[in-house]
Structure formats: structure tokens, C-alpha cells
């Protein structure tokens with residue numbers, strides 16, 4: 001199957017209320033265009049330079065999601081066009097995104113990334129750090145961003161129970177926040193969990209966004 005067929009099939013099987021971010025990192029523009037011409041508009045990248053280059057040469061109605069770890073000094077390169085930043089893991093980064101979005105006269109959607117995996121190497125906030133951010137009065141002043149929900153990556157494992165318990169944890173946290181901290185806001189609505197190897201579990205556990213790379217574009221050669 002080619003990319004167009006794979007993404008079409010994948011979307012048919014996806015519940016209608018779940019958004020697909022087609023993760024196109026390392027993949028050439030022709031393949032992104034094949035997916036785009038099926039009508040798909042949301043793509044995800046995790047390197048600033050690569051995203052910037054693809055943004056410049058590909059159709060302007062693509063909705064670009066930045067899904068990787070983002071350094072503060074690079075926010076300015078994507079702020080003029082990026083639609084959503086998935087992996088915000090500090091107040092300083094949030095502040096920077098707001099400032100750069102303001103300069104670009106835009107509003108950027110963000111997700112707060114939680115650390116839920118066993119691996120130490122994965123980025124993300126602890127619960128303490130999360131509450132420090134959302135309880136800080138400063139976030140009221142961030143008029144150029146919208147906090148739209150949470151993002152996380154589960155442990156990379158074949159152990160289904162492990163992944164289920166990590167996704168259960170973040171879903172409960174999401175529900176708690178929505179009820180007690182964001183009840184006034186319709187923006188806080190997204191739970192970005194699930195990749196090629198664990199998206200089925202993520203869907204059962206309440207994902208509203210899945211980020212799928214290899215299942216659509218094939219394995220990546222780094």
C-alpha cells in the first residue's frame with residue numbers, strides 16, 4: 001500500500017471525534033503531499049529546522065503540530081505558523097511561546113506534556129510541576145496561547161498492562177484538571193496519547209488526538 005492508501009485506511013478505522021496527527025518527521029515532502037492530497041491536513045514534526053523547511057515548501061493550509069522537545073531559543077522560528085505545540089514542559093517555555101506568538105500576532109495552541117513513562121529519558125512534567133504551572137496567576141496573562149490539554153508518551157514496551165495503567169493515570173489527571181481547574185474553559189479538551197505501537201490502547205483510554213508516524217509512512221531510516 002502507498003501512503004495515500006495507508007492514511008485513508010487508518011482514518012476510516014479511527015473514531016470520528018479523534019484527531020490524527022500524521023507524524024511526517026524524516027519523511028520527504030512527496031510523501032507528505034500524497035497524504036495531503038487524500039484531504040488530510042494535520043502533520044507533526046519534531047525538529048525545528050525540518051519543520052520550518054517543510055512549512056516553506058508545502059501547501060499553506062497544512063496545520064503543523066510540533067510534537068518534539070522544544071528549546072526556548074527556537075520558538076521564534078515556528079511561532080509565525082505553528083498551530084499546536086504538544087510538548088510544553090516548563091513555565092519558561094510557556095512564557096516564551098506566549099511572547100513569540102504575540103510578536104507574530106497569533107494565538108498558539110499548547111498541550112502540557114506529562115511524564116508518565118518508566119524511562120527516565122522521556123521529557124515531561126511531574127504532577128507537582130504541572131500544578132505549579134496551572135496554579136500560577138501568570139498564566140492568566142498569556143493572551144497569545146491556549147492551553148488545550150495534556151500530552152504524554154507511554155513506556156515503549158510490549159507490556160499492555162503497563163501502557164494501560166500509564167494511560168489510565170493521565171486520563172484521570174486530565175479529567176481532574178478539566179473539572180477543577182479548567183471548568184470555565186472550553187479550550188481544555190485534548191488528550192494527546194497514542195503512537196503507532198499503542199494507539200489502540202490510547203483510544204480505549206480516551207485519547208482525543210493520536211500521533212501516528214510509522215504506521216502511515218513506514219519505518220523511519222535515521
Ligand SMILES: *Cc1c(COP(=O)(O)O)cnc(C)c1O
Nearest residue numbers: 023046067195196211212213214
Ligand atoms: C515520532 C513520534 C511519534 C510517532 O511515532 P510512531 O511510532 O512512528 O507512530 C509520536 N509522538 C512523538 C512525540 C514522536 O516523537
